[in-house]
Amino acid sequence: xxxxxxxxGLLLYTTFVFAFLFAPVLMVVLFSFNRTASLTFPFSGWSxxxxxxxxxxxxxxxxxxxxxxxxxxxxxxxxVTGTLAAIAVTRYxxxxxxxxxxxxxxxxALPGLFLGIGLLSLFVRTHTDLSLGTxxxxxxxxxxxxxxxxxxxxxxxxxxxLEETARDLGAGSFTTFRKVTLPISAPxxxxxxxxxxxxxxxxxxxxxFTVGSxxxxxxxxxxxxRQAVDPSINAISTLLLAGSLVFIVGVRRxxxxxxx
Amino acid sequence: xxxxxxxxxxxxxxxxxxxFDGMPAVKDxxxxxxxxxxxxxxxxxxxxxxxxxxxxxGFEFPDQGRIVxxxxxxxxxxxxxRPINMxxxxxxxxxxxxxxxxxxxxxxxxxxxxxxxxxxxxxxxxLVRLPGFERRKVETLSGGQAQRIALARALVNRPRVLLFDExxxxxxLKIRRELQVELKDIHRELxxxxxxxxxxxxxxxxxxxxxxxxxxxxxEQVGAPVNLYREPASLFVASFVGSSxxxxxxxxxxxxxEVAVELGGTxxxxxxxxxxxxxxxxxxxxxxxxxxxxxxxxEPRKTEAGSASLRGTVADVRFAGAMVHYRxxxxxxxxxxxxxxxxxxxxEGSDVYVSWGVDDALVLPxxxxxxxxxxxxxxxxxxxx
Amino acid sequence: xxxxxxxxxxxxxxxxxxxLLLLLMQSFVVSLGYGQLRYSFTLSNYSSALSDPVYRTxxxxxxxxxxxxxxxxxxxxYPAAFFITFRxxxxxxxxxxxxxxxxxxxxxxxxxxWYTIFGQKGVINTALKAVGLIDSxxxxxxFSKWAVLIAFVNVFLPFTILILASSMQSIPADLLENGRxxxxxxxxxxxxxxxxxxxxGLVSAFAYIFVLTSGDYITPALLGGKRGTTxxxxxxxxxxxxxxxxxxxxxxxxxxxxxxxxxVAVAQSQRYKGR
Numbered sequence: 004x005x006x007x008x009x010x011x012g013l014l015l016y017t018t019f020v021f022a023f024l025f026a027p028v029l030m031v032v033l034f035s036f037n038r039t040a041s042l043t044f045p046f047s048g049w050s051x052x053x054x055x056x057x058x059x060x061x062x063x064x065x066x067x068x069x070x071x072x073x074x075x076x077x078x079x080x081x082x083v084t085g086t087l088a089a090i091a092v093t094r095y096x097x098x099x100x101x102x103x104x105x106x107x108x109x110x111x112a113l114p115g116l117f118l119g120i121g122l123l124s125l126f127v128r129t130h131t132d133l134s135l136g137t138x139x140x141x142x143x144x145x146x147x148x149x150x151x152x153x154x155x156x157x158x159x160x161x162x163x164x165l166e167e168t169a170r171d172l173g174a175g176s177f178t179t180f181r182k183v184t185l186p187i188s189a190p191x192x193x194x195x196x197x198x199x200x201x202x203x204x205x206x207x208x209x210x211x212f213t214v215g216s217x218x219x220x221x222x223x224x225x226x227x228x229r230q231a232v233d234p235s236i237n238a239i240s241t242l243l244l245a246g247s248l249v250f251i252v253g254v255r256r257x258x259x260x261x262x263x
Numbered sequence: 264x265x266x267x268x269x270x271x272x273x274x275x276x277x278x279x280x281x282x283f284d285g286m287p288a289v290k291d292x293x294x295x296x297x298x299x300x301x302x303x304x305x306x307x308x309x310x311x312x313x314x315x316x317x318x319x320x321g322f323e324f325p326d327q328g329r330i331v332x333x334x335x336x337x338x339x340x341x342x343x344x345r346p347i348n349m350x351x352x353x354x355x356x357x358x359x360x361x362x363x364x365x366x367x368x369x370x371x372x373x374x375x376x377x378x379x380x381x382x383x384x385x386x387x388x389x390l391v392r393l394p395g396f397e398r399r400k401v402e403t404l405s406g407g408q409a410q411r412i413a414l415a416r417a418l419v420n421r422p423r424v425l426l427f428d429e430x431x432x433x434x435x436l437k438i439r440r441e442l443q444v445e446l447k448d449i450h451r452e453l454x455x456x457x458x459x460x461x462x463x464x465x466x467x468x469x470x471x472x473x474x475x476x477x478x479x480x481x482x483e484q485v486g487a488p489v490n491l492y493r494e495p496a497s498l499f500v501a502s503f504v505g506s507s508x509x510x511x512x513x514x515x516x517x518x519x520x521e522v523a524v525e526l527g528g529t530x531x532x533x534x535x536x537x538x539x540x541x542x543x544x545x546x547x548x549x550x551x552x553x554x555x556x557x558x559x560x561x562e563p564r565k566t567e568a569g570s571a572s573l574r575g576t577v578a579d580v581r582f583a584g585a586m587v588h589y590r591x592x593x594x595x596x597x598x599x600x601x602x603x604x605x606x607x608x609x610x611e612g613s614d615v616y617v618s619w620g621v622d623d624a625l626v627l628p629x630x631x632x633x634x635x636x637x638x639x640x641x642x643x644x645x646x647x648x
Numbered sequence: 649x650x651x652x653x654x655x656x657x658x659x660x661x662x663x664x665x666x667x668l669l670l671l672l673m674q675s676f677v678v679s680l681g682y683g684q685l686r687y688s689f690t691l692s693n694y695s696s697a698l699s700d701p702v703y704r705t706x707x708x709x710x711x712x713x714x715x716x717x718x719x720x721x722x723x724x725x726y727p728a729a730f731f732i733t734f735r736x737x738x739x740x741x742x743x744x745x746x747x748x749x750x751x752x753x754x755x756x757x758x759x760x761x762w763y764t765i766f767g768q769k770g771v772i773n774t775a776l777k778a779v780g781l782i783d784s785x786x787x788x789x790x791f792s793k794w795a796v797l798i799a800f801v802n803v804f805l806p807f808t809i810l811i812l813a814s815s816m817q818s819i820p821a822d823l824l825e826n827g828r829x830x831x832x833x834x835x836x837x838x839x840x841x842x843x844x845x846x847x848x849g850l851v852s853a854f855a856y857i858f859v860l861t862s863g864d865y866i867t868p869a870l871l872g873g874k875r876g877t878t879x880x881x882x883x884x885x886x887x888x889x890x891x892x893x894x895x896x897x898x899x900x901x902x903x904x905x906x907x908x909x910x911x912v913a914v915a916q917s918q919r920y921k922g923r
Contacts, residue, residue, distance in 0.1 A: 013731040020728040023804060024750040027761030030771065034764055080659075088656035097674040103653055110664055112856070112911070114863020116880050117900055120668030120887050124674060124897075143661035147656065167322055168355040170343045172369035173422065182368075186359045205754045206923075208866055211888070221756045228870060229762055237764070247752050 028244065035237035053238035061241055062223060070220040070246075073135055074203040077142040081199050085150040086192055092151075092183070093158040104155070111148035118144055121211035126213065134217035141209040145201045150195040157191030201247045274319065274424055274456060279328030281314055288314040288449050291482040293327070299454040303467035308501070310425065312460045313428060315373075319347045319458060320426050332520075348417035349426040354409040356401045362388075362412055363397035369420040387415035390449060407438040409517070414446075418453075427459040431466065438611035443470055464504050468492070470543075476500050498546050498627050506551040508598045513536065514626070517541050522626050527594025531571045533624035546627045551591050551601040553623035556589065559614025574616045593617045675897035683892040693898035699717025703882065703899070710862055710878040711906070713793065717800040718857040721808040724801065730842070731813035731914055744813065751806045759870055762799050766790040799867050804857045815849030816842065848918050855914040859907045879903055 038048035057063045088107060092100050110118060122141050126133060165187065169179040207221040214222060220243055227236055268536050274296040281289040288530040289311040304312035317323040319330060330338045337345055345384030348369070356365050363384050370380045388394050391411040404412065410430050419427060431439045447470050450457055459469050467474045476483040476491065476499070484496040495501035502509055512524035524536040524547055531547075539545050557563060563572055575593025587608055589600040598617065609615060675693055678686040697703055732743045765771045766789035773789070789795060823841055865880040872878070879899060886896030 010735050013727060013735060017728045018730045020724065020805070021746060023744075024747070024802065025753075026320075027758050027765060027802060028750075028753050030764050031757055031761045043882070045672065084659055085372045085656040087652040087654075091652035093691075094652075106660060107656060110660065112859065113904075114860055114909075116863040116865055116881070117668070117671075117904070118664065118882060119881065120896060120900060121671050122663065122888065124670050124893060125667040127893075128670060140663055143659060143752075149661060151656070162352055162353065162355065164351050165357065167342070168349075168357075169368070170322075170341070171320060171382060172342045172416070173372040175343055178372065183357060187357070201752050205756060207756050208864075211865075217840075224756055224760065225866070225870075228763065236409050236760060240754070240760055243754050244757050247754050248749070 005107045012208060019035075031237050032206070032241050032244065035241045037234065040234045053235045054242075055233045060235075062218070063220075063235075063240040066218045066220045067242070069135055069217050070204055073142055073219060074200050076139045077146060077201050077203040081128045081142050081147050081150045082155065082192065082196050085147055085195060085199075086188075089151055089154040089158050089191075089195075090188075092155055093161060093230040094163070108148045110144050111152075115145060115206075115208040119209040120126045122209070123212040132162075134212060135215070135217055135219075137213040137215065138210050138219065141213040142206055145206060145209055148205050149202060150199050153195040153198050157194070158188055161187060191209065196241040203244065204246045219239050265558065269478045273297065273333055274458070275331040276315070276319070276627070277327075277329045277331065279325045279330065281311075281313070281318065281323060281325050283314075287480050289318070289325075292480070292482065294457060294460065294475060294482070294485070299456055299583060301450050301457045301459065301470060301472045303459045303461060303471040303474045305461060305464055305467040305474050305503070306483075307462060309479075310477040311480040312462075314480075316426055316428055316458060316460045319424070320347055322509060323611070343589045347426060348422035350410065350413050350417050350430045351387040352429045353411065356404070356409055356412055356416075358401050360401070361397070362401070362404075365401065365412060366416045366419055368416060368598070373420070374574075383419050384415075386609050387419040388412075390418065391415045394449045395474055405438075406434045407442060410434065410442065411445075412522065414449075418449075422455075424456045424458060427457065427461075429461050431454050432461070432463070439466070446470060468504065468579065474504075476503060479516075490560075492550075495548065495553050495625065495627075498548070501546075506599055506601060508549040508551060508554075508596075510547045510549070510596050510598075511544055511629075512547045512626070514539055514543055514545050516610075521621070522628060526571065527573050527614060529571075531568055531624070532621045533626045534622055535626045536628065538628035539626050540628075544629050546629060548625045548627060549598065549619060550605050550623065551588075554598060554600045554617060554619045556591065556600055556609060556615040557618070558609065559616055563616040570619065570621050571624070572616060575617045577613050577615055580611050591615060593616055604623060606632050656769050657783065665857075666740045671897045674893050675901055677894050679892045679894040685894065692706060693894045694902065697899050697902060698845060703879075706877055706882060707879055710880070711858075712765045713800070713878070714858045714861040717804060717861045718854045720797065720801050721804045721857055722812075725805055725808035725812055726850075729809045729816060732809070733813050733816040744810070747809050748808045751810075755803060756866070758802055759799055759867055762795055762871060763790065766795055781815075791871065791876065793872065793876065794870055796869040796876060799871050800861055800864070802879070803867070804861070807855065808853050811849050812846060814888060816920065851914050852916055857911050858910060862903060886898070 035053055036049050036051065038044050038050035038052070039046075088103070092107075118141060121135070122144075125131075126137055129135060161184070165183055166179050167171050170176075170185045174182060205221055206219075207225050210219050210222050211225070219224070220239070224236060224239055224243065227233070275296045276292060276296075279292045280287065285601065292311070292315060293648060294302075304315060305413055306312050314323060315567055318325050321337070321340060323343075324339055328338070332346070335510065355367065355604060355639070356362075360368070365383045366387055367380045370383060377385075384397065385394070388396055392413055393408060393415070396408075396412070401409070431442055432628075434442070443466055446457075450470075451631055457637065459467070468491075471488060473485060474488055475485045478499055484491060484500045486494075491500060491504050495504060498509065501507050507629050510526065512526055514522050514524050515530060516523045517535060517539055521532055522539055522541075522545075523530045523532050524545065525531075559574060573593045575598075577589060577590045579588075579590035579593045580599060581588040585604060587602050587604045589602065589609065591598045591600055600617075667789050673683070676689055676690065676691070678688055680686055732740055732747075737745055767773070819842065862878075863880055864882050865878075868876045868878045868881060874882075883896045883899050883903075886892040887901070
């Protein structure tokens, strides 16, 4: 007989935890609409002036463009290499599979600092100019394990008999991949891609070491914060947030699956 | 109904062997399957039946031997190039396509004209009794419906041989029985060559023209279901097919295809397989349906000389609808007896007369150990099985 | 299979292994300052790092902060994960989704948010001032180890809840019901069933948070203030400000040794717990 367990204490506690998790961010969003630069409640008025300032600023605009370029490039590269690797791992025998899996997850086990300084040393030694390209390299190695985790989690549930069925019906290897494997795996891969975009869009530490003259958005915010706290940072931060969050709407379906 | 227009094929499997990880899965297997035959491969798990089927389909390749289809050697031809289709054990409908797209999958790959595809898909769906299902989504189908669509998807390509890898094993009993009947109807209509793998002997017996009983990678016996049932060649077949009682007895005399064995203190005559010699122990095989029971408080019927007539006690009664399953303790053993449930049922603990005819019993030589799910034996000495 | 996994392995080889090897090599080379290197083998980078008392203090500070962060995350996160897993039914997916959503909110923005809360003109200060508790703004809030700790916990808490919830979810519900059936009180079924079965998750989460926090440069840089240097700060300075790559590399590898020890300890403990 199941008794209804009401744990009001735990409910209250958990609500506070959620408040703790979301409050800081909500503050930033709120203050980005404040008419004045003050950080007090109540507001003296609502305004979008900080947003206008941000969009009017060439620095911010080029940083947004740079972040976009890097994120898209990262998704493309990680999407292809990660998909192939995920298929490899979900397909083959146990021993090799576990080893490959562990190797692919290593970058996630290290602090971004090490990835950053390692890449910096590499670029210095090979006399490679630092640019958005080198930033992309850093983002690729950083996000690859996360893509792999998300994608292979779903792909593991792919029934190998489906491919045999396709072959039985006359499909060669490439056709099977194109008409059966890929379409069925697509949701997992898309979820992975969204995760990669979000991580890349937000990345600051590795970027710090591998960036050339062109700032990305998080890096620009970081350097602005170190100089002085000005309210336009609230606005740009909200935009940064929007970039990460807009994908949540799409990821929701896939992410909930991930929990199961 | 012109779904399978091309005449079906003759399949010849010649001395095929396959080893997995050092363990032989199929050993020197040879079989010829005639055009339009419905052949079942029957056996317990691990007997190699699925491996053999997959070799016919092209998903495994034999280490030795050949597979010949209508005179063409297809042993190393990949599965997508064989005019053979398979219905798999699990539901393998493509989840991202609807029913019509699933069924048409092979036709699209073969670049068949669109109008022709539509027509053939419609015919195939009608054949499997699911007309109008074209636009349905795969996840809305029940297990039985899904396997029917899988069948349609295989049939629509007009394969010369159709393979079945235990396609009904995941379904409920009732649906399974329905589909077995339908499959048989479809086979009759199309006159196709079907090769069907199963571990369910009832399934194999009810649908097939011939049954191949397999064990440890080899053929134990091949024959029409009736022959396997009446004349099992070995203890294994005897106990695998149908519900049999297997009793160890001492052979007293032999001659003319018959033997007399000692059972419960009396001599009982029975038909004998070759190799049974007097003075040795052998196995007496009794079909559960062949044994007759009469209440023990009356005079037993007269039976022919030498046939069994023993007194026993009812240990257990299980009513199963049309049939009743009894367990009778008699002559030191416990027999499984199946009778029609018409008439009055015997009560537990009551006395019974147990009898069977000479031709209902078969004595097989000692040797191969039996796969005996329905036998409970008590040796007189009380030793282990 | 190699063909499929090849590109990914190339990426890891080229962008991770080779750079790390390069770093390792550099840690054994003499630094002449400002990026100049003399290629002779030396252990001086390691010895000076290990012997410098300042570095040692900072190392202790760094690892203590990391351990504190991990501990606080686990302590705060456990009840929440418990509630979500065992007391919510229809709301559970929504709750988990919210946790994941908070993971997706930008790390940098959450960091900056503390400025608006702890800053001199920030929410807390202005609130306290309005209420009259203080006259002039309290400055210790923002640039302090407490701010760093709170910020770290805010960042790693969602992840902790997810890991704990997932290890709790894998406990079959009837196991708990059975326990209650047989007479165990709520506390007993918790300590005897839930706690042991979630310990591996706890331990893994601890190790992971510990490692990532130790190497975090951004948070201490923004919130730590003058006394907030960590090993990450030192390493970054060596690389960026002083051109002393070998020195930075040596400290990095010393940190890595600590990480490896932690991960190995976790792996061993999983094995001994009879998993």
